[in-house]
Amino acid sequence: MTVTDAAQVHWEAAAALRQADPQLADLLAAEAVRRAESLQLLAGENVTSPAVLAALGGPLIDKYAEGYPGRRHHAGCALADAAELLAIDRARQLFAAEHANVQPRSATSAMLAAYAALLRPGDVVLAMSLQHGGHLSCGSRANFSGRWFDFIGYGVREDDQLIDLDQVRELARLHRPKAIVAGGISYPRHLDWAGFRKIADEVDAYLIASVAQITGLIAGGVAPSPVPYADVTVAATHKLLRGPRGGLLLCSAELAERVDRAVFPFSQGGAAMNEVAGKAVAFAEAATAAFAEYLHRAVDGARALGEVLAAAGARPQTGGTDTHLVTADVSPLGLSGREAEQRCAAAGLMLGKCALPYDPAPAAEGSGIRLGTGALAAQGLGRSEFAEVGALIGRLLTDGPDPVIGARVRELAAAFGVR
């Protein structure tokens, strides 16, 4: 049986769904096939671990447990309490944090709670500008953040694409923000947490670490941890961590109550207790040697991808990577980011177009592509396979579409099953 057949059978086997809703069952079977036949390089995607999936589909999915362990608004919460306490304890240990809140439904809602815990509407916040890789929750006018706070953006230097802490300090002194946000969605280098802390102290601002993209690397000790430096750390349990979609907040014991109240009741109602259970499983898995080995392959693979793409004529931003991310300028190849994304997607290579700092192209086109190695590392790819994937992308971008490339992508995808 091929991987594609296996993916289809997996969904055919969901008998209750097939009987109740054949239309949706067909959709999911087709999605399983699409997934099994392509190689996933979108930076935020991964393969959720089977143990986490089991917890997500487990009995806590039905439990209403508004509030916190020992302080619930509903009856029958003793076991839900035990599951949440397990998640909290494991998160505190994994990240060496005094306090953890495991209830945010997403990293964006965790950002909302972090702001709510520390700020008032109208406060000035200094964060990475969206053009330079800040997330929507760092001041987009289309997002609550840009409507409720007064955002000032810092960026990266034009010549080496690295964060310029001197610029951050200058802007902090000029605008006296109430909080500084460090972290973004496409910055491939480690952040200087002590440097950000020093600037925050100089202007008496809070430091918020926005690390959804690299939470897994921090858990595994592969990226430096912001926890000793930041007042509040905003993390994600999906992406590299391979847990359920969701957010996580880490902070000092002193801020614990403010952070907890900012999640419930300020910005959320009852937590999804099945997700909380899934987070507990993900935190335990992230502490294993197998997880460390997966992270090692993810980072090593990203380096290999960057090198091969550079050899093909693309320009990796910052000249390389410390993480699972590669952001590369494809304009030297005569393509826009959107064209590169489409050409790769047609061959089963899923990656994302992106606008680069100082990008002259319209945002909808972008001059860059962004790749992440989390999902393929979870499927078992190592350095030599990542180098081959990079070479396939390089050939597509330089020589144009070629059916041989699509066939090789499907072969690789079949050799490394999704689950």
Ligand SMILES: *Cc1c(COP(=O)(O)O)cnc(C)c1O
């Ligand atoms: C992915 C990401 C987010 C958004 O996460 P959601 O869970 O989709 O809300 C926010 N900030 C950063 C830095 C991210 O990488």
